[in-house]
Amino acid sequence: MKLGVISDSHDNLNMIKKAVNILNKENIDFLIHCGDIISPFISTVFEGLNEKIKNGNFYGVFGNNDGDLLYLIEKLGKICKLNGYEAILELAGKKIYVSHGPDPLVIKSLAKSGEFDIIATGHTHDHKIETINNTLVINPGELCGYLTGKATLVIVDLETMEPRLIEI
Numbered sequence: 001m002k003l004g005v006i007s008d009s010h011d012n013l014n015m016i017k018k019a020v021n022i023l024n025k026e027n028i029d030f031l032i033h034c035g036d037i038i039s040p041f042i043s044t045v046f047e048g049l050n051e052k053i054k055n056g057n058f059y060g061v062f063g064n065n066d067g068d069l070l071y072l073i074e075k076l077g078k079i080c081k082l083n084g085y086e087a088i089l090e091l092a093g094k095k096i097y098v099s100h101g102p103d104p105l106v107i108k109s110l111a112k113s114g115e116f117d118i119i120a121t122g123h124t125h126d127h128k129i130e131t132i133n134n135t136l137v138i139n140p141g142e143l144c145g146y147l148t149g150k151a152t153l154v155i156v157d158l159e160t161m162e163p164r165l166i167e168i
C-alpha cells in the first residue's frame with residue numbers, strides 16, 4: 001500500500017496537475033494534504049485523481065492560509081475528508097497524525113509518545129523527512145514551489161515504511 005503526502009499547494013494549478021499525474025501513475029492507495037490548499041475552485045484539479053483516491057481515500061487538514069473553510073469543505077469535501085486543523089487516521093494498520101504546522105517541540109513530543117507510526121505536517125515549505133524513535137515524521141515540502149523553487153511530494157510504502165521524496 002502506498003501513501004501520498006502533499007502540502008502547501010497554494011493554488012498552483014500547473015504543479016497540482018503534475019502532482020495528480022504522478023500520484024495517479026504511482027497508483028497510490030491513500031493521499032493526505034497537510035494544508036494550505038487556499039481556493040475552493042482548486043477542487044476541480046484534484047478531481048483528476050484516480051477514482052480509488054476520490055472515493056474515500058483522500059484526507060486533508062486546513063492550514064493557516066486557508067480562509068474560506070465552509071466553501072472548501074463544500075467543494076473539495078466531495079472528494080476529500082476535510083473538516084478540521086488536525087486528523088488522526090489509521091491507514092493500512094498505520095496510525096497517522098496530520099496537522100499543518102505544529103511547533104517542532106510538539107512534533108518531537110508526539111513522536112516520542114510512540115502513539116503514531118507517521119506524523120505528517122507542512123507549513124515550512126521545506127521538505128524534511130526524519131525518524132524520531134520509531135515514528136516517521138514527514139514534511140513533504142511545498143507542492144506550489146513558490147518559496148523554494150522546488151515543488152515536492154512524498155510517497156511512503158506503508159509495508160516497508162520507506163519514504164520517497166519526489167521533485168516535480
Ligand SMILES: [Mn+2]
Pocket residue numbers: 008010036063065123125
Ligand atoms: Mn503555506
